[in-house]
Amino acid sequence: MKNIEKKVIQTIRFLSTDAVERANSGHPGLPMGAATMAYTLWSRFLKGSAAEPMWPDRDRFVLSAGHGSMLLYSLLHLFGYDVSIEDIKNFRQWGSKTPGHPEYGHTPGVETTTGPLGQGFANAVGMAIAERRLAAEFNTNDYNIVDHYTYVIAGDGDLMEGVSAEAASLAGHLRLGKLIVLYDDNDITIDGRTDITFTENVGKRFESYGWQVLKVEDGNGVEEIEEAIKNAKQDISRPSLIIVPTVIGYGSPNKAGTSGVHGSPLGEQELKLTKEAAGWDQYPDFYVSDEVKAYMKGIIYNREKSRLKWKEMYNEYSRKYPQKSIKWEIWNHLEFPEELSSDNELWNFSEKAVATRSAGGKVLNVIAKYLPNLMGGSADLNASTKTYLKDKGDFDRCNPRGNNIYFGVREHAMGAILNGMALHGGLRVFGSTFLVFSDYMRPAIRLSALMKLPVIYIFTHDSIALGEDGPTHQPIEHIMSLRSIPNTTVFRPADAKETAIAWLEALKRTDGPSVLILTRQKLPVLEGVHKGAHMGAYILRKENKEVPDVILIGTGSEISLLDNAHRELKKEGIEARVVSMLSWEIFDKQSQSYSEHVLPPQVKKRLVVEAGIPLGWERYIGKEGKIIGINRFGASAPGPVLMEKFGFTVNNIIKHVKEML
Secondary structure (H helix, E strand, O other), X not given: OOHHHHHHHHHHHHHHHHHHHHHXXXXXXXXXXXXXXXHHHHHHOOOXXXXXXXXXXXXXXXXXXXXXXXXXXXXXHHOOOOOOHHHHHXXXXXXXXXXXXXXXXXXXXXXXXXXXXXXXXXXXXXXXXHHHHHHHHHOOOOOOOOOOOEEEEEEHXXXXXXXXHHHHHHHHHHOOOOEEEEEEEOOEEOOEEHHHOOOOOHHHHHHHHOOEEEEOOOOOOHHHHHHHHHHHHHOXXXXXXXXXXXXXXXXXXXXXOOHHHOOOOOOHHHHHHXXXXXXXXXXXXXXXXXXXXXXXXXHHHHHHHXXXXXXXXXXXXXHHOHHHHHHXXXXXXXXXXXXXXXXXXXXXXXXXXXXXXXXXXXXXXXXHHHOOOEEEEEOOOHHHHOOOOOOOOEOOOOOOOXXXXXXXXXXXXXXXXXXXXXXXOOOEEEEEEEHHHHHHHHHHHHHHHHHOOOOEEEEEOOOHHHOOOOOOOOOOOHHHHHHOOOOOEEEOXXXXXXXXXXXXXXXXXXXXXXXXXXXXXXXXXXXXXXXXXHHOEEEEEOOOOOOOOXXXXXXXXXXXXXXXXXXXXXXXXXXXXXXXXXXXXXXXXXXXXHHHHHOOOOOOOEEEEOOOOOOOOXXXXXXXXXXXXXXXXXXXXXXXXXXXXXXXXXXXXXXXXXXXX
């Protein structure tokens, strides 16, 4: 290692410790211990561009151990990204570019939001899947316009989390050889040494997954780390784990190698001693020498040459393969194909009754004709969720051009991998499972929302009506819990046509995830479904007087019950309005005039019917309204029996209406 490189690595360490100390908050241990491996990766391997941080063929770098965020911010500053010394001084402060954990879309050069351990690791698997799929689609014998790696720095905590195990298993099965994980093996977590809970042989575990496992002896040996990464890149038949033994808080005389340096500042005195030991005490805080700046300019220049060379290659590629170039531009933009909405096949449901999961499957395959980059799958439930793309092939180790992914029984990894695919760009992604199992993937859904990624989640078997499988499989609180996540749009369609509308609206969204909640049981195809559904809620059945006596509001399978109740009430001289509320989130964005058109404020008698926990519906019904919902777990019995036992019947709706009037 050259002397100047030692200075750069020390600069990374002390920018990190100074920022944590000034904030009096943060995690100095990881940046101090992992600085050498991070510098080696970034300076000798990582393709990237400060001038164009979103350059499509850049290597992706994921700091899965996101608590060590100052490591990433120091790298970004030194490698010329738009992260200034002032930004570093404002670490963890209001409005800064340097939040406590890396946030995608907030700081230039940050590829994904990390911090919840294991998520970044699984995101990286998604990025590697996307790279392989796009390379298969666009590369030619003479031009590799998609040819990059996904690199990860992961810690002990990342590899303890189940989501990383799920993702690693799938990555090994798929042989994602352009995925390289550097394991910061420092043997420390918050509670102490890892051997109080974590004594497995990590290398053997990853070998059993089908990974290449390499190990370096010196976590501060630049050449040794470089050699390991070179070896990993030589074998692209499988992903690689490089075990790098490090010392957390490296250089701290009294705290290095202890949990005390994991999540707390060194403290003024210990930082002083650390700088003295490193010969850094002569410099002011946040010091970057002119020598380091000059050296880094050379590295930045060389990194930029890679991007410019790729630009030249892409221009040649565009001239030689204009159709592929046009397709590339289409795939890399999330434009909605307007002609899709008018495809008759999208609205042609000849059956008298059809489960919305089946309708959704039909709609999905119509959409796939217009969006060739639509890619996704299920957590071992294609036969149940109906989300298989016909004639689109299966993405696997032998066929990188398939659009169907078999995620296996790995719901959590599926969600995080979808996030990685969406982050990578070039693909529209979806994943499916039963609604009740959305619990397994909630952390990934939350991060979809936080990063505003247009991931589409399809959750079927949406209520007690699924029947005999019983309360373990019957969702109660799930619809409402998904509605509670900011930036998330939830759709619960009432029939096949509303299902098509829900899909269209989901595809138009580019600022957050969409959730489609679909039935197992068949539902009648309703007359009167119209474009108002695009507004989130609309009047399905109108009263025959100036204002209705009562407004009946519902979603999903319960709308057909309200429809039948409307007819029966009319026979008794009670004028009811039926409002189908496909999506709260879309309806809440409408104008006040439209909202009051659908839900006139003078009509106080309102009844909501939804087969789930009623929490939250109060906003639409006021003090005089009522809710027929479920506040307990379900039971094992045929679906129609359960719906009756839990009060989801026309007679019970009529009873509640009469009690209100």
